[in-house]
Amino acid sequence: MKNKILSILVYFLVSLSLHALERADLIEKVIPAVVSISSEQIIKSENNDRTIKIFPRDDFFDDFRRFFDQFDKFFMDDKTPRHAIFLGSGFIVDQGGIIVTNYHVIQNAKEITVTMNDTTDFKAEVLGYDAHADLAVLKINADKPLPYVDFGDSDKVRVGDSVIAVGNPFGLGGSVSAGIISAKFRNANIPGNANVNEFIQTDAAINMGNSGGPLFNLNGQVVGINTAIYSPNAKGNIGIGFAIPSNSAIPVVDVLKRGEELKHGFLGVTIQPLTREMAETLGIKNIKGVIVSDIVKDSPADKAGIKLYDILLEFNGKEVSRTTQLVQMVLMTEPKSKVKIKLLRKGKEINVEAIIKERVDHRDYGNDYKKEDKSNTGYITGFTVSDLSRENITKKGVVVVDVDYNSHAASHVRKGDIIMQVNGADTTSTKDFNKQIDIAIKKNDTSILLLIYRNGHQSLTVVKLRGK
The missing domain is CATH 2.40.10.10 (Trypsin-like serine proteases)
Known part of the structure; x- marks a missing residue:
C-alpha cells in the first residue's frame, strides 16, 4: 500500500513538473x-x-x-x-x-x-x-524580422481553460501571470467600449499597465486583449479581469492595419432579454431570442417593419440568444449591407430584410414634465402615475410620481419613469393607464407588461399586481 501511495505521489509531482516546464517553454516562446x-x-x-x-x-x-x-x-x-x-x-x-x-x-x-x-x-x-x-x-520599423504571435479562436475557449497574461503592469515589462477563463460573454458596461460588450473574464492577475497586453491560451495563441479590471474602491486587482475576445478584435485589426477607418453598423432598435415573466405575459411558450423595446424612427429596423414587442430570433442566419450578441453582430456589419432577420410576432415567425446604416453617435436628452391628475391605481400596481404636461415632451405617456417600496414594482419602476404602454396599449393619460389596469384586473391577470422611458432609453418590464 505504501509503495502504491508513493508511486501516485511521484507521478503527481512529475506531472506537475512537466506541466510547469511546458508552461515555461510556452512563455519563453511568446x-x-x-x-x-x-x-x-x-x-x-x-x-x-x-x-x-x-x-x-x-x-x-x-x-x-x-x-x-x-x-x-x-x-x-x-x-x-x-x-x-x-x-x-x-x-x-x-x-x-x-x-x-x-x-x-x-x-x-x-x-x-x-x-x-x-x-x-x-x-x-x-x-x-x-x-x-x-x-x-x-x-514600428526594424532592420530585421520581429517575433510575433498569432490570434487564436476565442469562440473555442471554455470556462475553466488555463490562460496566461503577459504585460507591463506598473511599468514592470515582461510580467507574467496565470489563471483560468472565469466566464464568457460578460457585459462590463464600460464607457467608451460600446462595440465590445461580450468580454472574456479571467482571474489571471492583471493590473494597471496590463491594458493592451495579450491573454494567451496554452497553445501560445492570443485569445483576448486585456482591457479592464473590476476593482471596488480602487483597491487594485482582486482576480476579476476582462479581455476583448480575439474574434471580436480580429476584424477590427484587419481594417485598422490597412490604415482604413472602421465603420459600425446601425439597426435602430433597443433590445433586452426576454424574461420568463415577459414570456408568460405575452403568451410565449419558448423563451428564446431578445425582445424589442424601442425603435428609432426611419431607422433600418423601422423601414424593415420591425415593431415593439417583436422577438428577434435570428440575424443574418445566426441564432440570437443574448442582447450583447446581437449588438456585436450589428455593429460589425458593414453599412449598406442587406441582412435577413427572423422574428416572432404574436406567435408567428416572420422574416424581414433590413439595410444596415452607418452608426452615428448621438445623445438623447431627458424631458421636462409637470405633475397633473394622479392615477388612483397606486395600491394595485405599487406605484402612482400622473399626466405629463404638453410642453417640451417628445415621448407620450404618464409619469411615475410615487413608488411603494414595499411592492414588487419597487424593483422595476422608478420615480420619474414615463410609462408609455401597458400590455401593449398606449397610455397617453392617467385615464388610459387606469383603463388598462382595470382590463387586466377583469382578465384576472397577475401582472402587467410596461413599456418605460428612462434616461433617454425605452425598456420593458413586468410588474406583479397586488392581490393577484
Whole structure:
C-alpha cells in the first residue's frame, strides 16, 4: 500500500513538473512578441521641467476601472502644461512590426515609444484606432524580422481553460501571470467600449499597465486583449479581469492595419432579454431570442417593419440568444449591407430584410414634465402615475410620481419613469393607464407588461399586481 501511495505521489509531482516546464517553454516562446508601450502627452502641472509617469484615470460604471490610474492627482489638477508618460502593453502580430493594443493606451498621444522584451526601443506610428472597440494598431520599423504571435479562436475557449497574461503592469515589462477563463460573454458596461460588450473574464492577475497586453491560451495563441479590471474602491486587482475576445478584435485589426477607418453598423432598435415573466405575459411558450423595446424612427429596423414587442430570433442566419450578441453582430456589419432577420410576432415567425446604416453617435436628452391628475391605481400596481404636461415632451405617456417600496414594482419602476404602454396599449393619460389596469384586473391577470422611458432609453418590464 505504501509503495502504491508513493508511486501516485511521484507521478503527481512529475506531472506537475512537466506541466510547469511546458508552461515555461510556452512563455519563453511568446514573451519576445509582447511589448511595453509608453505614450507622451501634454497635461496640466505646476512645473514644466519634470516628467512623471501617470496612469490615466477613466472610471467605469459600477466601480469598473481601467488599468491605468493616475499616480498623483495633485499634478493633474494644476493648470501649467507639462509632459506625462502613460504606460501600457501591446503585442506584435506581424514580423514587419504591426502591434495591437488598446486605444485608451495611446489616446491623444503626442509621441509613442515601444520597448521590446530585450529593452530595444522604437518610435511607433499609429496606423489606425477605433475608440468604440478600444483597439489601436501601431507600426514600428526594424532592420530585421520581429517575433510575433498569432490570434487564436476565442469562440473555442471554455470556462475553466488555463490562460496566461503577459504585460507591463506598473511599468514592470515582461510580467507574467496565470489563471483560468472565469466566464464568457460578460457585459462590463464600460464607457467608451460600446462595440465590445461580450468580454472574456479571467482571474489571471492583471493590473494597471496590463491594458493592451495579450491573454494567451496554452497553445501560445492570443485569445483576448486585456482591457479592464473590476476593482471596488480602487483597491487594485482582486482576480476579476476582462479581455476583448480575439474574434471580436480580429476584424477590427484587419481594417485598422490597412490604415482604413472602421465603420459600425446601425439597426435602430433597443433590445433586452426576454424574461420568463415577459414570456408568460405575452403568451410565449419558448423563451428564446431578445425582445424589442424601442425603435428609432426611419431607422433600418423601422423601414424593415420591425415593431415593439417583436422577438428577434435570428440575424443574418445566426441564432440570437443574448442582447450583447446581437449588438456585436450589428455593429460589425458593414453599412449598406442587406441582412435577413427572423422574428416572432404574436406567435408567428416572420422574416424581414433590413439595410444596415452607418452608426452615428448621438445623445438623447431627458424631458421636462409637470405633475397633473394622479392615477388612483397606486395600491394595485405599487406605484402612482400622473399626466405629463404638453410642453417640451417628445415621448407620450404618464409619469411615475410615487413608488411603494414595499411592492414588487419597487424593483422595476422608478420615480420619474414615463410609462408609455401597458400590455401593449398606449397610455397617453392617467385615464388610459387606469383603463388598462382595470382590463387586466377583469382578465384576472397577475401582472402587467410596461413599456418605460428612462434616461433617454425605452425598456420593458413586468410588474406583479397586488392581490393577484
